[in-house]
Amino acid sequence: MDVPESIVNRMVKTPKAAQPEQGICICDEIIEQVRQMPGVSGIHIMAVHWAEAVPEIVMRAGLYPGPARARFIASVRFIDHGRHHARGAKSPTG
Numbered sequence: 001m002d003v004p005e006s007i008v009n010r011m012v013k014t015p016k017a018a019q020p021e022q023g024i025c026i027c028d029e030i031i032e033q034v035r036q037m038p039g040v041s042g043i044h045i046m047a048v049h050w051a052e053a054v055p056e057i058v059m060r061a062g063l064y065p066g067p068a069r070a071r072f073i074a075s076v077r078f079i080d081h082g083r084h085h086a087r088g089a090k091s092p093t094g
Contacts, residue, residue: 007026010022010026011026020050020053023053024053024056024057024060027057027061028057028060028061031043031045031061031063032061043063045057045058
């Protein structure tokens with residue numbers, strides 16, 4: 001996964017306690033960017049080891065309630081201290 005340096009820096013500069021909120025904001029921004037891509041009809045929200053964040057992300061992005069056929073396909077992983085997490089890694093909350 002390629003995480004833009006600007007996103008890594010943004011998370012590094014965010015205080016630890018505010019990183020979960022910052023991660024959700026970044027996710028929402030990415031969803032908006034993906035919505036503008038021609039031919040994209042879905043996004044897959046993947047909050048590794050942080051499944052409880054998904055409902056908040058879905059609500060903020062205006063994906064629920066929404067058309068049953070609307071599915072977005074993209075992966076969103078969270079960043080903690082400038083490192084992106086792979087499977088088995090901890091969420092931004094620890």
